[in-house]
Amino acid sequence: MNILHICADPQPMEEAASKQIAASFFAQLVTMNENAKITNVDLTQEHPADYTTEEFRNFWYPVLIDGYVPTKEEEEAATYAKQQAEILRDTDILVLTMPMWNYSMPAMMKAWLDHVLSPGLLYQVTDSGNVPLHKIKKLVLLISSHQVFSEQDPRDGLTPALETSFEDIGLSDVSVIWADGQNPKHHVDFENRKSVALEAAEELAEEICEDFS
Numbered sequence: 001m002n003i004l005h006i007c008a009d010p011q012p013m014e015e016a017a018s019k020q021i022a023a024s025f026f027a028q029l030v031t032m033n034e035n036a037k038i039t040n041v042d043l044t045q046e047h048p049a050d051y052t053t054e055e056f057r058n059f060w061y062p063v064l065i066d067g068y069v070p071t072k073e074e075e076e077a078a079t080y081a082k083q084q085a086e087i088l089r090d091t092d093i094l095v096l097t098m099p100m101w102n103y104s105m106p107a108m109m110k111a112w113l114d115h116v117l118s119p120g121l122l123y124q125v126t127d128s129g130n131v132p133l134h135k136i137k138k139l140v141l142l143i144s145s146h147q148v149f150s151e152q153d154p155r156d157g158l159t160p161a162l163e164t165s166f167e168d169i170g171l172s173d174v175s176v177i178w179a180d181g182q183n184p185k186h187h188v189d190f191e192n193r194k195s196v197a198l199e200a201a202e203e204l205a206e207e208i209c210e211d212f213s
């Protein structure tokens with residue numbers, strides 16, 4: 001089982017609820033499946049660059065313009081996206097760890113997503129829709145936030161964006177573990193909320209090991 005873990009939380013582990021959820025998830029996962037291969041990508045170290053016009057042309061002009069061949073410069077602009085997509089194409093389970101920032105995902109996670117969800121990398125654009133070019137079976141979202149969110153909360157611009165983006169490329173099995181209410185000034189039960197998420201992460205890891213062994 002190949003797992004790709006993308007983390008976009010700049011806080012140190014002891015202060016980062018999302019990273020602690022990830023630690024709980026992976027501790028249980030490796031306990032149950034010592035053969036699991038985990039690749040970690042820390043976006044706070046990688047700093048994915050902004051998407052450029054050259055990168056757009058490299059990926060989208062061949063889709064939009066018959067016979068378009070990208071220039072060398074356009075190809076080079078796609079290097080990071082291609083390198084990440086290569087890991088993704090060999091991934092069974094994709095785990096994204098992040099805090100909620102301004103009702104959405106941190107910009108570094110969005111930048112990573114914009115790079116990798118390019119045509120020709122993880123999916124092919126055809127007249128009848130997108131055809132997946134990956135074998136990812138499950139998406140796991142590990143999230144933390146100050147505020148408390150209900151299911152299908154209209155303020156949540158994070159989970160629907162990720163779920164829909166991956167659904168577009170044929171990945172609809174998504175699990176979300178969310179430690180919300182992490183502002184100790186506003187939520188006296190913030191520790192308990194985190195404990196529930198840590199436990200849920202362990203349970204999810206167990207389920208995944210059983211389902212994908």
Ligand SMILES: Cc1cc2nc3c(=O)[nH]c(=O)nc-3n(C[C@H](O)[C@H](O)[C@H](O)COP(=O)(O)O)c2cc1C
Nearest residue numbers: 011016017018099100101102103144145146147182
């Ligand atoms: C730039 C920024 C924007 C934030 N925006 C939100 C927000 O929109 N909603 C929310 O509930 N919390 C927001 N927060 C709070 C974080 O989601 C919260 O502190 C979270 O627990 C941090 O995750 P961590 O403990 O994993 O680092 C924001 C924090 C920062 C730094």
